[in-house]
Amino acid sequence: MYRSHVLVCGGTGCTSSHSAEIIEALESELKAKGLENEIKVIKTGCFGLCALGPIMIVYPEGCFYSEVKVEDVPEIVEEHLLKGRMVKRLIYDETITKDEIKPLNETNFYKKQHRIALRNCGVIDPESIEEYIAMDGYQALAKCLTEMTPEEVIQVVKDSGLRGRGGGGFPTGLKWSFTAKNAADQKYVVCNADEGDPGAFMDRSVLEGDPHCIVEAMTICGYATGATEGYVYVRAEYPIAVSRLDKAIKDARENGLLGKNIFNSGFDFDLHIRLGAGAFVCGEETALMTSIEGNRGEPRPRPPYPAVKGLFGKPTTENNVETFANIPQIILNGAEFFSSMGTEKSAGTKVFALGGKINNTGLVEVPMGTTLREVIEDIGGGIPNGKKFKAAQTGGPSGGCIPASLMDTPIDYDNLTAIGCMMGSGGLIVMDEDNCMVDIAKFFLDFTVDESCGKCTPCRIGTKRMMEILEKITDGKATLEDLDELEKLAYYIKDNSLCGLGQTAPNPVLATLRFFKDEYIAHIVDKKCPAGVCKALLSYVIVEDKCKGCTLCSKKCPVGAISGSVKNPHVIDTTKCIKCGVCMDSCKFGAIIKK
Amino acid sequence: MKSLEELMAIRDKARASMTDREGTGEGIRIVVGMATCGIAAGARPVLNAFVEEVAKRGLKNVTVSQTGCIGMCQYEPIVEVFAPGKEKVTYVKMSPENVPEIVANHIVNGNPVVEKTVGAIVKN
Numbered sequence: 006m007y008r009s010h011v012l013v014c015g016g017t018g019c020t021s022s023h024s025a026e027i028i029e030a031l032e033s034e035l036k037a038k039g040l041e042n043e044i045k046v047i048k049t050g051c052f053g054l055c056a057l058g059p060i061m062i063v064y065p066e067g068c069f070y071s072e073v074k075v076e077d078v079p080e081i082v083e084e085h086l087l088k089g090r091m092v093k094r095l096i097y098d099e100t101i102t103k104d105e106i107k108p109l110n111e112t113n114f115y116k117k118q119h120r121i122a123l124r125n126c127g128v129i130d131p132e133s134i135e136e137y138i139a140m141d142g143y144q145a146l147a148k149c150l151t152e153m154t155p156e157e158v159i160q161v162v163k164d165s166g167l168r169g170r171g172g173g174g175f176p177t178g179l180k181w182s183f184t185a186k187n188a189a190d191q192k193y194v195v196c197n198a199d200e201g202d203p204g205a206f207m208d209r210s211v212l213e214g215d216p217h218c219i220v221e222a223m224t225i226c227g228y229a230t231g232a233t234e235g236y237v238y239v240r241a242e243y244p245i246a247v248s249r250l251d252k253a254i255k256d257a258r259e260n261g262l263l264g265k266n267i268f269n270s271g272f273d274f275d276l277h278i279r280l281g282a283g284a285f286v287c288g289e290e291t292a293l294m295t296s297i298e299g300n301r302g303e304p305r306p307r308p309p310y311p312a313v314k315g316l317f318g319k320p321t322t323e324n325n326v327e328t329f330a331n332i333p334q335i336i337l338n339g340a341e342f343f344s345s346m347g348t349e350k351s352a353g354t355k356v357f358a359l360g361g362k363i364n365n366t367g368l369v370e371v372p373m374g375t376t377l378r379e380v381i382e383d384i385g386g387g388i389p390n391g392k393k394f395k396a397a398q399t400g401g402p403s404g405g406c407i408p409a410s411l412m413d414t415p416i417d418y419d420n421l422t423a424i425g426c427m428m429g430s431g432g433l434i435v436m437d438e439d440n441c442m443v444d445i446a447k448f449f450l451d452f453t454v455d456e457s458c459g460k461c462t463p464c465r466i467g468t469k470r471m472m473e474i475l476e477k478i479t480d481g482k483a484t485l486e487d488l489d490e491l492e493k494l495a496y497y498i499k500d501n502s503l504c505g506l507g508q509t510a511p512n513p514v515l516a517t518l519r520f521f522k523d524e525y526i527a528h529i530v531d532k533k534c535p536a537g538v539c540k541a542l543l544s545y546v547i548v549e550d551k552c553k554g555c556t557l558c559s560k561k562c563p564v565g566a567i568s569g570s571v572k573n574p575h576v577i578d579t580t581k582c583i584k585c586g587v588c589m590d591s592c593k594f595g596a597i598i599k600k
Numbered sequence: 601m602k603s604l605e606e607l608m609a610i611r612d613k614a615r616a617s618m619t620d621r622e623g624t625g626e627g628i629r630i631v632v633g634m635a636t637c638g639i640a641a642g643a644r645p646v647l648n649a650f651v652e653e654v655a656k657r658g659l660k661n662v663t664v665s666q667t668g669c670i671g672m673c674q675y676e677p678i679v680e681v682f683a684p685g686k687e688k689v690t691y692v693k694m695s696p697e698n699v700p701e702i703v704a705n706h707i708v709n710g711n712p713v714v715e716k717t718v719g720a721i722v723k724n
Contacts, residue, residue, distance in 0.1 A: 006655035008647060008664055010621050043648060064621045065663035089634045089666025128621070138607065139614035147604045261601040269602045 007045040009086060012062040014127060016051030016213050017206070017245055018367075019058035023075060024048075027059055030078040035086070044086055050214015052127035054114055055367035057097060060127075062109075069109050071097040114365050117384055119346065121354050122170075122207075122330035123370045126214030131249050134256040137217040143262055145336035146221050149228055150270040158229040159185060162332065164340035166352030171197055171288075171325030172400060172429045173505075174351075174418040180322060183312035184230040187320040192232035194223050195316060195323040197293055198239035198246070201285040202401025203452060205432030207356040208326035210368050212239065212246035215330070216253035220276060222329035224263065225336060227274045230322050234275055238293050241280040251278060285402075285456035289504045290323045292458065303460045304504035325430070327356055347373030351417035359385050361434040362392065374415040377407055381435060392437035396520065400429020402449040402456075403509030405516025406442070425519050427512070441538035442521040443528055447475045449513035457506065464507025467498040471514060478525060479539040481532040488525060492518060537599045540584045544600055549574045551596035558588035558597065616658060627661025628707055630654075633678040635669035641676035642695065649696035650679070653703040662707060675718065681706060690718040 013019075013028050028048055035041045052060050057071035061081075068091050070081070077095060084090045091106070099112040109115055120126075129136040137143070149158050163178025184192060196219060200208040212219060223235045239247055254276050257263040265273045279297050286292045287302040294316045296302035315321025331353060335343045344352045351373040357380060359367055364386030371380060377397055381387065388394050396406040405426035407414065414420050418428050436445065454472050459465045474491045477483040495511035495518075502508045518525060527533050534542040547558075547567075552574040559567040559575055566582040569575030577588070577597075589597040601607060632638070632647040643666075650664045670678045675692035679702075682688055689712045691702065698716055705711045714720055 006617070006651055008651040010618075012621070043651070065665050087634065087639070087666075088636075088668055089632075090668045129618075133614075135610060135614035136618065138611045139618050141611065143601070143607055144604075144611075147601075147607055151604060267601065268604070 007043060009044045010064045011044060011046050011086070012049045012064070012127070013046065014050070014052050014058060014060040015048035015131075015245070016055070016058075016126075016210055017243070018051065018055035019060055020245060022059050024059040026075050027061070027073055027078060030075050031082065034078050034082040038082060038087055040082070040086060047130045048132070049129065050126040050131045051123075051210040051368055053118075053123065053210075053368040053370075054097075054365060056365050062127075063091075066091065066106065067108055068106055069097045069100050070095040113386065114367075114369075114384055117375070117379060118370050119354050119372050120370045121334050121343075122211060122327050122356050123214070123368065124334070125218065126210055126368075129215070131214050131216055132252050134217060134253070134260060134262075137215070141337060142217055142333070143221055145333035146224055146228075146262065147268050148336060149225050150268040150272055155185060155229045155231065158225065158336065161336060161340045162229070165331075165335045165343040166340075166347075166350075167328065167331055167335060167343060168351065168418060169325060170327035170331075170355065170431070172403065172427065174428060177324060177328055180312065180324070181226060181230050183310070184232070184315075184320045184322040187313055189320050191234070191317075191319050192227075192230060193316045193319055193321040194226045194230065194232045194235035195290075195294065195297070195311075195321055196223055196235065196237040196239075196329055197288065197290065197323055197325045198237055198243075199281045199288040199293060200240065200243075200326070200430065201288045201456075202403070202430050202432045203449075204358060204360045204398075204434045205401060205430045206358045207368055207431050209243050209246050211326050211330045211356075212243065212250050216246075216250045217257065218333055219250070219326060219329050220253050220257050220263065222332035223276060224267070224274045225332055226322055226324070226329070228272055230320075232320075232322065233273050234277070236277050236279050236297050236316065238279045238281055238287070238297055241282060247278065247280065254278070284458070285452070286458040286504070286506050289506055292504065293323070294321065303458050304506070306503060327431070348415060348417045348420075350419050355416070355428070355431060357431045357433045359433050359435065361398075362388050362437040362440070363435040364389055371416075373417045376413050376415055378412040380416070380433070381412070385435070388435065388437050392439065395436045395438050395440060396442065398434040398436065398445065398449075398513070399432065400427045400509075400512070401432045402452045403427065403505065403512055404429040404432075405512050406436075406445075406520065408520040410520075425516055427509075439536055439538070441479075441534050441536040442517040442524045443475065443479055443534075444536075444538045446514045446517045447472070447479060450475060450510065453506065453510040457510070461501075461503040461507060463498045463501040464503070464510060467494055467502075468507070468510050470494060471498070471511065475514070478528045479534070480541045481528065481539075483529045485526075485529055488518075488529060543584065544579050545577055545582060545584060545586070545589060545597055546600055547575050547577055548596050548598060551594050553594055553596070555593070557591050557593070561587050561591045563587065616655070619660065627663060627684070629682040630662065630664045630707070631667045631680045631682065632664070633668070633670045633676060633680075634666035637669055637673035638676045638678065641673075643677035645696045646677045646679065646694045646699065649699040650703070653699050654707075657703065657708070659703075659707065672718070675721070678718075681712070683710075691716045692718045692721050 061070040167177040168174040292302045292304040311321040356370045396408045454468045457464045554572040566578045677694045679691045
């Protein structure tokens, strides 16, 4: 029996800031003090507050340490774990009250969250099947197999109102019923963990923090739809997720929770992992299945839909990681539990990966219908350096953006579609006044140009042509006719591409055109980039009155573009200037400005 | 896994070892002074005895934790018991042998072991 549990985040974010070394140091320090049988160290999944990583929580006190360094470990062991004095300087300041600490779920970051898909992330040891079972794990599976018919399982999922969390928002129960209806000698369940959107990492965190819930949910899906085999298609770039999932599958097999005759019900199910090689298009369901089959990851036309002719030509149900993560809770607590949360047509919660210009970078799960303002200002802690919020990009390269004027829109599938945006998988990239929206559109389009598989012409060539127009705009060489052409092309590609990649690729351009057309016009007509991002459209100048003639900038300039004598105002030769910005960063008097 | 009972047995066993992760609740807190003075006087075996006794009885809503120097170093090891809605009880000069009695009488049944409290011992 341990008197204290120390939870250290082992998610990808904290691992990259050395949490593995912290665990090592902690274990050796505890050993040196002879505390190894009194204090248990547990490596968990993501806590969500990635901006403050590496994160450590000490129970029973529930003391939340943030930004812990390896050097801090001896102090934590000596002072807190041995002598019981919390190391105040490392405690997350929001949890410190006058003379005690307050629970984490009362902090701004956690208090508005409601965790269903992430319920075990940062709570249990993801590599321990016992801890998952302790949190009622595999009970939903037992309930399905011993008390419910497959039809009843599908009915509960339908009634819950759960919709696909990968971005499409298709009703999950309906999807399951399609596969169930089609008789076949073999059916499959596929989990799409090929999370490719820049800025999205919720599926990774679920797999890293709670891999057994995916194993359980896929088995339930197999029972409901009549499938006996499942595949998890996960990116090879997620090594921690892959190894934990692999262990989870092995442990489940050993405990008879995968394999033959599970819970003595006569139902057999087994799971396999397939690694994606890093092609964005493989996140599209038909391309993903083609890739599992061992072929080049290219989409195929639908219909036939996977429910009719999916993996290896057999009826297949494919869902995203987060969708599956909700299933055990829905089965255990009933459809009503889930449908009572969120909005009328979008039940439950949604996980968002907060990134970009925001204080609390990390992972949040909120009920559908929460406004963007609540997510960004209350939970996310607002924009750093007192800058002004400009827009949030949702749905990655397939999505759009929500401008500041629509910040109070309750986030759900239909509201976002109505404003020409989309829920997407949940990446939420926050932008402030220093971001140029044309540049953002260019960034995402550049991504899709690279990732287009090339099978169909509108996507392969069309996105490239759009990219060329965007480059003309940011170079200040475009005309208003180009802008019309850009828009025309965008709609053409949307209407004529083979798969979701091409059909959504123009979205970032269309969304920014919708809300920030003035920025496009400024680039084209005034030849100016209002945010000061597009290099071709700006020049650095020295303000004569402010320049003290200290010569620092001329020394720093890598191309010798700045001239002037000591104590006299300097000038920048714009023909030589490469606009690197070094002079502006080095000037102590704020005499250099971008125009 | 062949039955729900089998699953529940694993669950209950695993859950028992995770109770202290449920966070600071409304339950009883047993706090052992673990500053240098406490450790020197033998507070660690006392602390561990409490942890074991609480686990053995499967007590819910009881947490055992440490604190720093309570200020009466000559009476260490000192243990304080905080029960919701009741005055704090301070035990002094504790040893692991006293622990089962305190858990049985005080923590479980609500009757402090008066002869080991600071009031009784310091007076004499």
